[in-house]
Amino acid sequence: MENLQELKALLAIPKDIVLTSHRNPDGDAIGACLALYHFLNKFGHTVRILVPSEFPAFLDWMPGASEILIFDLEPERSHELVKRADLIFCLDFNALDRIDKLGEPIPELNTPIVLIDHHLYPEGFADFLLSDPDASSTCELVYRFIHLLGEQRKLDTAIGECLYTGIITDTGSFKFSTNPELFRIVAELLELGVNDYRIQDRVFNCMTEKQLRLLGHVLSRRMEILEEFHTGIITLTKRDYEEFDIQRGDTEGLVNYPLMLKNIKMVAFIHEQPTITKISLRSKGDFSVEEIARDHFRGGGHRNAAGGYSFKGLRKTVEKFKSILPLYKEALENSKV
Numbered sequence: 001m002e003n004l005q006e007l008k009a010l011l012a013i014p015k016d017i018v019l020t021s022h023r024n025p026d027g028d029a030i031g032a033c034l035a036l037y038h039f040l041n042k043f044g045h046t047v048r049i050l051v052p053s054e055f056p057a058f059l060d061w062m063p064g065a066s067e068i069l070i071f072d073l074e075p076e077r078s079h080e081l082v083k084r085a086d087l088i089f090c091l092d093f094n095a096l097d098r099i100d101k102l103g104e105p106i107p108e109l110n111t112p113i114v115l116i117d118h119h120l121y122p123e124g125f126a127d128f129l130l131s132d133p134d135a136s137s138t139c140e141l142v143y144r145f146i147h148l149l150g151e152q153r154k155l156d157t158a159i160g161e162c163l164y165t166g167i168i169t170d171t172g173s174f175k176f177s178t179n180p181e182l183f184r185i186v187a188e189l190l191e192l193g194v195n196d197y198r199i200q201d202r203v204f205n206c207m208t209e210k211q212l213r214l215l216g217h218v219l220s221r222r223m224e225i226l227e228e229f230h231t232g233i234i235t236l237t238k239r240d241y242e243e244f245d246i247q248r249g250d251t252e253g254l255v256n257y258p259l260m261l262k263n264i265k266m267v268a269f270i271h272e273q274p275t276i277t278k279i280s281l282r283s284k285g286d287f288s289v290e291e292i293a294r295d296h297f298r299g300g301g302h303r304n305a306a307g308g309y310s311f312k313g314l315r316k317t318v319e320k321f322k323s324i325l326p327l328y329k330e331a332l333e334n335s336k337v
Contacts, residue, residue: 001128001129001130001145001148002128002129003127003128004128004148004149006128007114007128008149010086010087010112011040011043011045011087011149014043014044014045014046015045015046015086015087016045016046016048016081016084016085016086016087017040017045017046017047017048017085017086017087017088017089018047018048018049018050018081018082018085018087018088018089019033019036019037019040019047019048019049019050019088019089019091020033020049020050020051020082020088020089020090020091020099020102020103021033021051021090021091021092021093021099022051022052022092022093022098022099023051023052023053023098023099023100024052024053024055024248025051025052025053025055025092026055026056026092026169026170027056027059027165027166027168027169027170027203028092028137028138028139028166028167028169028170029051029055029091029092029093029138029166030051030055030059030062030065030068030162030165030166031062031137031138031139031162031163031164031165031166031167031169032091032092032116032137032138032139032141032142032162032163032166033049033051033068033091034049034062034063034064034065034068034162035139035142035143035159035162035163035166036089036091036142036145037049037064037067038063038064038156038158038159038162039142039146039151039154039155039159042154048067048069048081048085049064049067049068049069050068050069050071050078050081050082050102051068051069051070051071051099051102052070052071052072052099052100052101052102053070053071053072053248054070054072054073054248055068055248055249056248056249056252057248057249058202058203058206058249058252059165059203061202062161062162062165063158063161063162064158064162069081071099071100071101071102075101075102078102079102079104079105082102082105082106082109083105083109085111086111086112087111087112087113087114088106088111088112088113088114089113089114089115089116090113090114090115090116090117090126091116091117091138091142092116092117092118092119092138093117093119094115094117094119094120094121094122094123094131095122095123095125096123096125106125107125112127112128113125113126113127113128114126114127114128114129114130115128115129115130115131116130116131116138116141116142116145117130117131117138117141118131118132118133118134118135118136118137118138118140118141118302119131119133119300119301119302120133120290120300120301120302121300130144130145130148133302134177134179135177136167136170136171136176136177136178136179136182137166137167137169137170137171137177138166138170139162139163139164139165139166139167139170140163140166140167140182140185142163142166143163143185143189146159155188155192156192157192157193157194159192160189160190160192160193160194161194161199163185163189164186164189164194164196164199165199165203167182167185167186168199168200168203169203172256173200173204176304176305177302177304208250210244210245210250211250213244214240214244214246214250214251214254215254215257217240217244218234218236218254218257219257222234222235222236222240223257223258225258225261225264226322226325227263228329229266229325229326229328229329229332230263230264230265230266230332230333231264231265231266231267231268231325231332232258232259232261232264232266232267232268233258233267233268233269233270233318233321233322234254234255234257234258234267234268234269234270235269235270235271235314235318236251236269236270236271236272237271237272237314238272241271241272251269251271254269255267255268255269255280255281255282256282259282259283259284264284265283265284265285265287265332265335265337266281266282266283266284266287266289266328266332267281267282267283268280268281268321269281269282270314270317270318270321271314272313272314273309276309276310276311277309277310277311277312277313277314277317278307278308278309279293279297279299279307279308279309279310279317279321280305280306280307281293281301281305281306281307281308282304282305283303283304283305283335284304284335284337285335285336285337286303286335286336287303287328287331287332287335288303288304289301289303289304289305289306290302290303290306292306292324292328293306293307293308294306294308296308296320296321296324297309297310298310
């Protein structure tokens with residue numbers, strides 16, 4: 001991180017600080033916000049967490065989760081806090097449109113902005129930048145940020161639990177984007193008192209009966225396997241959303257199931273929303289889905305996890321996805337896990 005000393009000087013005096021992350025925040029987004037929230041509170045700062053929309057219920061247990069303010073529920077108060085902030089941290093996103101209307105006041109402010117993120121191609125809106133697309137998660141980068149400040153002794157169990165949650169959710173419980181340094185970080189978090197089994201249980205073993213029945217429906221009726229292209233497709237219609245009363249978080253992890261099949265290297269989860277059709281992409285090994293999301297679906301992300309959207313309906317979006325598969329057939333055949 002460049003100009004680190006300047007940021008240290010800003011943090012040396014108690015300030016009103018806003019932490020924010022992207023719409024539909026996941027475990028990494030919430031974990032990064034809460035970890036930094038607990039850390040900055042130790043220095044006398046007044047810290048607020050603002051996110052555009054609600055987060056999945058399986059993250060409600062996290063220390064400090066009740067302090068998170070949801071823009072969709074309290075837009076006026078959220079904008080007032082943004083305008084009053086002395087410093088804004090943007091976590092787990094790299095373009096202001098990822099926080100929708102929550103970010104509208106920011107370009108007009110002179111407030112310093114810190115961006116900590118692991119997505120490709122960050123936009124140039126931040127004054128302080130810690131960006132590494134090779135990092136497993138933004139939580140890993142928050143851990144590094146604390147070390148860069150020389151304040152690692154401030155790490156405690158609550159901060160460790162938040163960081164650990166973000167790491168296991170973004171790596172699929174250590175299946176993706178891992179490296180030796182990550183496991184050294186995890187070892188330190190466990191030494192802080194983080195209970196691996198308890199957190200894994202709360203995050204991954206929390207399905208409702210409705211979610212389990214939805215999974216059965218998806219695997220039996222909404223999954224298509226295209227062996228020629230080593231690809232699986234999962235779809236959900238508006239009718240499915242109504243029939244199963246699908247709420248935020250209910251579809252978490254569905255996209256990963258076809259990757260359990262031998263020789264399947266890419267999966268697309270395509271589902272209808274009120275005004276758009278969303279597509280989530282996952283892959284194994286060295287085949288990148290980021291390019292597909294960026295070039296064909298107005299999106300982006302990481303090598304093995306990306307997403308985008310279409311203004312076409314479900315059927316036409318599926319057709320479009322299938323139509324581009326021949327462009328990637330050779331790369332899929334030759335990719336290594």
